[in-house]
Every structure is written in structure tokens, then in C-alpha cells.
Amino acid sequence: MTAALRFDPIRLPPKCEELRKEVRAFLAEEMARGTFNPFKPNREDTDVPEFCRRVGERGWIGMTWPKKYGGQERSFLERYVVTEEMRVANAPTRRFFVADRQSGPVLLKYAPEHIKMDILPRICRGEICFAIGMSEPNSGSDLFAAKTRATKTDGGYLINGTKIWTSSAHIADYMIAIFRTSPPTKENRRHGLTQFLVKMKQPGIKVNPIGQITGQYEFNEVVFTDFFVPDDHVLGEVDGAWKQATSELAYERSGPERFLETYYVLTELVRAVGPTPDTRSAEGIGRLVAQLHTMRRMSVSVAGMLQAGKEPVVEASIVKDIGTVWEQQLPHRVRDLAAFVEETASNRETLERQLDFAIKTAPKLTIQGGTTEVLRGIIARGLGLR
């Protein structure tokens, strides 16, 4: 057929279930010691360095990477279990998650050996935080319009320009960014961008926080002024970042974090309606659970394909499209159903506070990490329409 989309029914192997028990026990311990409150996704303390180090001690950061770089050489399916359990518990993974999912794999593929040996073990130990420098004030979804310049100088490059909407830049130790090293060519407008490793917290970099409609300050403007990056911090081919961008997308787009961001309101809704819900609540919950289950099965299937060495870019884009639209609508559907919850429900206030936050969070979910429009363009290309 035109689009040979595959979603084989991958099952997690038994060793994943043992790992799941370990992760749940660990998270229960962390909650007990007060590291985080799973019922408060809108807490201020999303950055908890000690927690990250303890996750690192368990070997759960960079767990699929080679042992010589601090990894555990475990499977993508095992990583999947750790990721989903952390996400469902609302654990504060912000500090290490970007490095674990994206930055580490980019370094593994493109960084020189001495940099890999220096940085990857520190990621695995939960010591360092990464940011991703893609968007600019006039370049969002249109990545290849980026203008921040990297000008060749003795032993490296001088960076001038501004990145924006950069999550965690205010706490990040490093950023992986794309900068313009050459103008685009007539034949290829994607030509001329190069991927760099940037050490943050240096003179020449100014990080300005940007307030979000949730009341949080998770993303930033990052201004570079004659900031020096040495030659060995070039990642991959000069002017050829466009060739490197696509294969990582499947990892970035198909994980459980792409449909579980507002999951907590569903749990609390089930608690609020109690063991014998009316028909309306039962039907609403049943549909949401069926949709959730289906997305998870799709997402696990993509993880299985990645483990098998495939590059399911279209399938991954479908997971993110459906997943993010679902997690965006979820707070609104839960709000509909919660309208008839008894005043006496013990968790009523918790649910209301959570809904307030989830409803404010919802708009970003179909924008961050590739908008719905971009994803549907990728899917359309996969279908042979472009």
C-alpha cells in the first residue's frame, strides 16, 4: 500500500517488569523523603540536583549508552519503562531528561572521543544539564531560517545572535545548538548550518528568563556576543546540520513523554468519581483510558522498532501528533467529567488545582518539539504527497 505504516504489537520483556518494580520502589522512597510531591505538577522545585544524582547512581540516565561512557548498554525498551514511570509519578527529571533523550545520543554520534569521555559520564551521573538551541526570534518551525552566526576565527568560531524559547537554559551546563556557518545556496536552502556544543555559564552568553502563561519560567532567551567555541566543539559536518537532524527525530518524538504530560488529571478524576461512577463518568473515563492505552501501545511499538535498528520517522511523528493532541484535550475532557463530581470528594481541591495548571499547560503541548503542522507535513511526505 501507499503508506506501509507498521505498529507491531511489541511486548516489554520480563526484565523490564523487574526494572519497573525497582523504579517504582525508588520513586516511592523519594516521595517519602519529600523530594517531590506527585500531586503537585506545578511545583516550583522542578530542578532538584540531588534527585538527579540519585537517579544517576541507579544507572538510569544514559542507560542505553556504551559502558565506557558511563552507560549500562541496556535496551530502549528498558529506558522506556524508566521514562514512563518517572513521567507518571511527576518526578523532577527536567535537569537530566534532555541530555538523556537527545543531547547524549547526538554527542555519541558526532563528538570527538575526548569530549565524549569528558561529558557523557557526567550526564550518566546526573551531574549536568543540557539545553537545545534551535529556535530564534525569526526562526521557529522553519529551522533552516536560523541566522545566529558562527564566524571562523583562530582555533574556533565566534558566535553572535540570539536563541529563544530555550528550555532550561538558565540551569544548563551545556547547549547543543545550530549556528549559521555559511549562507544557504540556491540549490539547497538547508545548507550552511552547523551543529555545535556550547559550554554555558561563560562570559559572552546572557540568559534572560521568559515568563510563561503557566506562571513558570522554564524557557529563556539566550544572547551570544562574540562568544568563542573551539573547533573540537563542532558536532558533525560543517554546513551539514540538515543531514543530521532527521534520524534523531524518531527518538525525540515517540516517547511516553509525548502523551503523559497531563496524565495526572485522569488519575485524580478516577479517584474523585469513586468506585461506582455514574454512566456518564464511566463512559468518559472508559474512552480516555482506551485512547491512552492505544497511544501507549503505538509508542511502545516505535520503541521496539528503534531497538531493532529501524528508523520509524513517520510512525514516530504519528505518535507525537496523536499523543500531543490527546494530552492537550485531556484536561478539558476531565474538566467536563469533573463538573458532576460530588462536592464531598476527598481530592476535589487537588483535582481543581491540577486542572487549573493542566489547562494552562495544554497550549504548549502541540508546539514544543515540532508543531502539529510540521508533524503532519512529515507524515504527508511519508504518504507520498509531497
Next chain:
Amino acid sequence: MANTGNAVAESDNIVVETAEKIFADLADPQTINNDKNNSWQAPLWQALSEAGLPLSWVPDDLGGSGASLADGFALLNAAGRFAVAVPLAETMLAGWLLAQAKIASPEGEMTVLPASPKDRITVDADGAVSGRCRGVPFAKSAKHFVVLAHGKDGVAIALVDASKARIESGLNVGYDHSDTVTLDKLQPLTIKAAPGGFDQTAMMLMGGVARSLQIAGALESMLDISVRYSNERVAFEKKISKFQAVQHNLARLAGESAAALAAATSAADAIANAKSFDDEVYLEAAAAKIRCAEAAEKGGGIAHQVHGAIGFTIEHILHRYSLRALAWRDDFGSESYWAVELGKLVAARGADQLWPLVASR
């Protein structure tokens, strides 16, 4: 049919390969859509029967071809891709149900009763069965009914001569027979106790998964013919596939098709590997029926939108898939029925047991 070649090439399943060859030869969608007398049905059924496909799930010693559950599920998905209007799924389910009670399968078309979780058939002390069942697929063309009946001693499975029952003929939205069957103290040809733990819910879950696989197959074909049409049809001096609005609609159709396929094959895999119809199988099967039914509505709607007026004509093949996918939503419990039941199950287990259920495999 454009997807035939690739599906056969990809298939490592001899049952599916055999079926797809037969469908391609005898159930070409355009040919059968032009045939006003349905004269293609008898040769198709004969070919399927000669290949042993309707009794795929019946062991050799009970008269069937003894295929695995997994192979049979893959066959149903293929049947959905061709939207075949013969009682293949129904006869497979009937044979499977008979095999649960170690009853041998007869030849010819069969269907199962009840076809809705709300209908109930009873068996009295003499072994006679009574009850009224609505929406029974292909009852009109079935030679035998396989009946799940409730009696004082529990659940029984019975083989009934269809000509002895009263049948009020009806059609579903896909123009296939969906009839009301009344059994009035009817003596079955054979009746035996169902195995321990087997009940009407298990039968409905199995039927629901069969329909989910068929819906997923129909959606795969709807995506295929919609993409093909959009690459052919010109409007405003370009192919409509070049319009972003059309591309995004087709991307959403691909998403619905993918979701249906993932949900249905996951549920099929769960049943094929499960020892019993436990909560995890219940979640898988109920979720598949709910999600596939939703996809039939959303995806089918997009397929029609892409086709415009031509897809609304009876001459065009699109309705063979779109209407059947909608009709299949109703069999063995609609999505709203299963959503209520799944919601009750989730609520009864409690909030803190929801994630462990979802993440159970």
C-alpha cells in the same frame, strides 16, 4: 486493489497469503461493486471454504484447519482490507465458539448468537434454547447458529439449525445482513457445557477484537485509495495532494488508521497469548473496540472529504469500506457500551491501579 501486492510481499503468513490471493481474484472491490446481483459471493465463499479459511480456528479433529489464533486474526485484518461481505469472520467465530465446548463444526456459513452483550439466550432443563437477539450479522445466509446460552448449570454452547429459528431480516448501514433472530424452545443439534470461566463477556471481547481488526483493515484501504485519489485528482490547476489542507487531512487519516491497527493487533496479540480473559485482556479488547470505532468515524469522514462528491456515489468503492467500518462498530458491543464497562472496571480497581493496568505489558 493497490495494496494487495505489497501486503502479500510483506506477509510471512501462509493463511493470509492464501486469503489475499482469493480476495484479489474473486473479490476485487470495483468488480463486486458493479455486480448488482451479488453473483460473486458464492464463488468467493466456495474458494474460501476449499482453502479451509472459515474454519481456521477449529482444530483438525473437530473438522477445521487448525490455524493459530494469531493467523486467524491476521486473516480477519486482511478480510477488512477487502471489506468482504461474506460471513467469514462470523463463521470463524462460530467455529471457535464450538471448539470451546469440543463440538465439531459443520460445513457452510455460520453465525453466532447473541451478537450484542445486552441480549441473552436461556437454556431450559430439556436443553431447549430460547431468546431474541438483534443485530445478528449474516443470520439470513447462515446454515447454522452457534449459541451461547445461560441455564441453571451455567453457560452452555449449542449448535442450532438456522432454518428452525424465526428470522426478521434487516440490513446494517453497510448494506450487509443484520437480522433479528428468535429462538423459541428450540432443540439444538448439539449442546455442551462451556469450559469453566468462559462466559458471554469472553465471547463479546473476542467478537469485538474480530470487528476491530476488520475496521483497521478497512481504514488501511481507505487511506490507500484516498492517497491515490488525491494524487490523481486535479483542482485549481494542481493535484489536490499538493494542498496543505488536504495533506493534513490525510495525515490525520493515517493517524487514525495507525491507531486502529495498533489497538486491534495489540488486542489480538493479547488474546492469542493469554491463558484467560483477565483484566489485561479486557482492557486490550475493550480499548481496541472503542478506539477502532472512533477511528472508523473520524478516518472514514476524512476519506470521504478527500474524495468529494465522487466518493458519495454508489458506483465508487469507497463506501464499501467506510460504511462497513461504521456498521462493524455496532457488533458485539458498541464503543459506548465498552467505554462504560471499561470505565466501571477502572473505577472499581481504583485510581492508583489505573497506571499499573495500562502499563501491564
